[in-house]
Amino acid sequence: MARYGKKAQSKVKRAMHERKRGTLRSGSSGKRVTSRKQAIAIGLSEARRAGGKVPARSSRSRSRSRSSSSSSRSRKS
Numbered sequence: 357m358a359r360y361g362k363k364a365q366s367k368v369k370r371a372m373h374e375r376k377r378g379t380l381r382s383g384s385s386g387k388r389v390t391s392r393k394q395a396i397a398i399g400l401s402e403a404r405r406a407g408g409k410v411p412a413r414s415s416r417s418r419s420r421s422r423s424s425s426s427s428s429r430s431r432k433s
Contacts (some may be wrong), residue, residue, distance in 0.1 A: 363408030
């Protein structure tokens with residue numbers, strides 16, 4: 357059984373082409389993406405939002421993003 361669907365494949369392919377052309381931008385900061393891994397992550401997250409067949413994010417990456425966002429909130433207040 358395949359882990360990823362066709363929608364995931366097409367979204368990642370598009371993100372990789374944009375990265376090579378230098379037009380891919382990150383969603384939060386708007387900076388240009390140069391990392392291959394980041395381009396793949398952007399493509400997979402777009403496929404998830406579009407309802408494609410993509411496995412859930414790993415618990416490790418989720419816990420890391422949560423801890424960094426919660427710690428930055430506590431510093432501001």
